[in-house]
Amino acid sequence: MSLTLEEALASLRVLALPMRTTFRSLDIRETALFKGENGWGEFAPFVEYSDQESLQWLESAIEAADKALSPALRESIPINATVPASNDEAEIEQILSWYPGVDTAKIKVGTGIKEDLARIAAVRKHLPKAKIRIDVNGSWSVKEALSNIIAIYEVTGDLLEYVEQPVASLDELKQLKEGMSVDVKIAGDEVLRKAKDPFAISLDGAIDILMLKVSPLGGIKRAMDLASHHKLPVVISSALESAIGISYGLALAARVPNLDYACGLGTSALFNQDVSDIPIVNGAIKATNYPIDLDRVERYELKGERLEWWRNRISRVWNLRRPA
Numbered sequence: 001m002s003l004t005l006e007e008a009l010a011s012l013r014v015l016a017l018p019m020r021t022t023f024r025s026l027d028i029r030e031t032a033l034f035k036g037e038n039g040w041g042e043f044a045p046f047v048e049y050s051d052q053e054s055l056q057w058l059e060s061a062i063e064a065a066d067k068a069l070s071p072a073l074r075e076s077i078p079i080n081a082t083v084p085a086s087n088d089e090a091e092i093e094q095i096l097s098w099y100p101g102v103d104t105a106k107i108k109v110g111t112g113i114k115e116d117l118a119r120i121a122a123v124r125k126h127l128p129k130a131k132i133r134i135d136v137n138g139s140w141s142v143k144e145a146l147s148n149i150i151a152i153y154e155v156t157g158d159l160l161e162y163v164e165q166p167v168a169s170l171d172e173l174k175q176l177k178e179g180m181s182v183d184v185k186i187a188g189d190e191v192l193r194k195a196k197d198p199f200a201i202s203l204d205g206a207i208d209i210l211m212l213k214v215s216p217l218g219g220i221k222r223a224m225d226l227a228s229h230h231k232l233p234v235v236i237s238s239a240l241e242s243a244i245g246i247s248y249g250l251a252l253a254a255r256v257p258n259l260d261y262a263c264g265l266g267t268s269a270l271f272n273q274d275v276s277d278i279p280i281v282n283g284a285i286k287a288t289n290y291p292i293d294l295d296r297v298e299r300y301e302l303k304g305e306r307l308e309w310w311r312n313r314i315s316r317v318w319n320l321r322r323p324a
Contacts, residue, residue: 001122005318011035014302014310017242018272020069021095024085024240024309028301029271031242032310033292036065040292042244043314046216051317053194056218057239058317063219063250066113072254076284078237079266080104080133083123085111092122098269101283104131104262110139113148117155124156131161131262138190142175153182161261162209162291165189174205187211187235192226203230209261211250216237220252227256243276247290254287273300 017029024046033045041061045054081099085108087093096105105123109116120132140148145166151158162185165249167176169190177186188207192198193216203210210232216239217223227234236253238246249265265285268278275297276290 003034003062004319005038005315006319008034008065008151009311012307012311012314013297014307015242015243015297015300016302016306017273019270019275020098021084021086021273022092023267023270026240029240029242030306030310031245032061032243032314033186033242033275034061034065034314038064038066038068039274039289040244041065041243042215042248043310044096044239046243047174050149051313051320054317055320056193056222057215058314058321059222060217060248062203062217063221064244064316067221068198069220069251070255072251072270073257074101074254075287077105077253077259077265077287078102078247078262078284079252079280080106080262080264081127082094082132082264082267082270083119084270085119087115087118087122089122089125091206092119093126096123096126097269098280099266099283100280102127102130102131102262102266102280103283105131105205106264108134108137109134109148109152110136113151113152114214116148117151120152120155124159126182130159132156132159133161133164133187135164135189136166140166142167142172142179143145145176146179146181149180149184150182153184157195159192160184162187164211165191168262170206176209184232185209188213189213189237192230193217195294198226199229203232205323210234212236213239215241220248220255223252224256227310232292233258235263238267240267242271243268243274244276244292246277250285259262275300 041064
């Protein structure tokens, strides 16, 4: 029997998890957990997201709580280090130390090319042989992207594995690909997950790699269907969820037919303490069930106004769901 709204709200736990470093302008990550027959699901759209944009996050949480998984194809999931938009070299060195054994670093850029190049240089100083990924979150124009990618390639060379979402729109991505003078792969994130219908868009001539994030894409089944539909290599990444959401991302990474790239699923390292420990060993994480620590849940649990805010949000978004 499918999970009901009443059952989800009855088991609801809302948390405020403190972070070890500022990421996406956040020092505290709020998230909502609820339980179903299969375990815990996580509903964690960022607080500024609309109810409509939050709907797929809810579908993913319901799937996680309610549906059993198919057999996994692999157990060990290679990951990348995730470096926020900091230019404090000591902080960058410390952050990289949270990712033992990784051979790939994903670096947030878009704060200005001088600052971006300095951040990349700081990462390369401490991980000189690591593959470099840069994540722009669509903040460049086509002209800026053409210039900035060349500048970054000049300091990274072939270690630049890909540039993630350098420009915002599908048309801009196609213009960028047509105008690029260096052989650098382009990965698409927002172009897929923010599309009104991600199955209806054509990514031909726009991107080389597809970013799959379970929560904003509506769950494992829908993410796998999108990968099958678009027929592109994939990278599995997180949306800064707790260990509950990360576990579901790991489950997707364990089940996609081909996993040729390290995954962005090590973001639990960015929290002071998570609801479960997810150890990174030799640059990889084991795809397994990480039991929730209820003592930690109680320690970071929100009551009162914030709990009611999330209850109301879940109720509104639930009411947007189409009948099964």
